Amino acid sequence: MANEESGNAKRMSIIVTKGTLDWAYPPFILATTAAAMGLEVTMFFTFYGLSLLKKKLDLGISTLGNPAMEMPMMGMHMKMPNIVSMLPGVDSLATGMMKSMIAKKGVASIEELRMAAIESDVKMIACQMTMDLFEYKPEDMIEGPVLGGAATYIETATKSEINLYI
């Protein structure tokens, strides 16, 4: 608390490149926690990470290419081989299981963490190039993030003690 008020706060930046439900957690957890610990935090949302700034979030997970994924089930752990991922409906089933675990275990939703990030003054930069590339409209995105590019991020990164790429 003392830090941020005296203007000597340490800084952290995170490049957010992934937009699935599982990968949305690390950047938002770290950003909100760092802000709670008095750091000035900037998040740069680019490529698939940019979808995390859409007003309406519809996040899912994919079991494909995720060989370390083990879902707890009846006291055991179920692996998800890639061949199973090919079956229609498996990803939505896995997403449903993940969302139910998240609610049951007292883990925050991404919507909740994103709101906490905004409330704790985490700065957000939406990648202009990705907006153009994927044809996102400004009206589809939440209010608050500024549009910027690589140079905007690098300027922040040069002033930050911690720079993460997720």
Place this chain on the structure above:
Amino acid sequence: MADQVLDAKGLNCPLPILRARKALGAMNSGATLEILATDPGSVKDFEAFCRTTGNELLSSVNDNGVFRFVIRRAG
């Protein structure tokens, strides 16, 4: 007896820390906040939180699986 009590039982990382930060932010310096949590990771996390923010961790007790922390808000 702490000035304020925060019930963070059943909440998982990072919610106990976020809720505690919010509560402390609304308190006067020198006031104390007691936090109840069931997340075992919160023991180390509140130590780190206090070391980094300058708030003082007055006590940390495991009361049959409920962790009780008392924090004094920094000036």
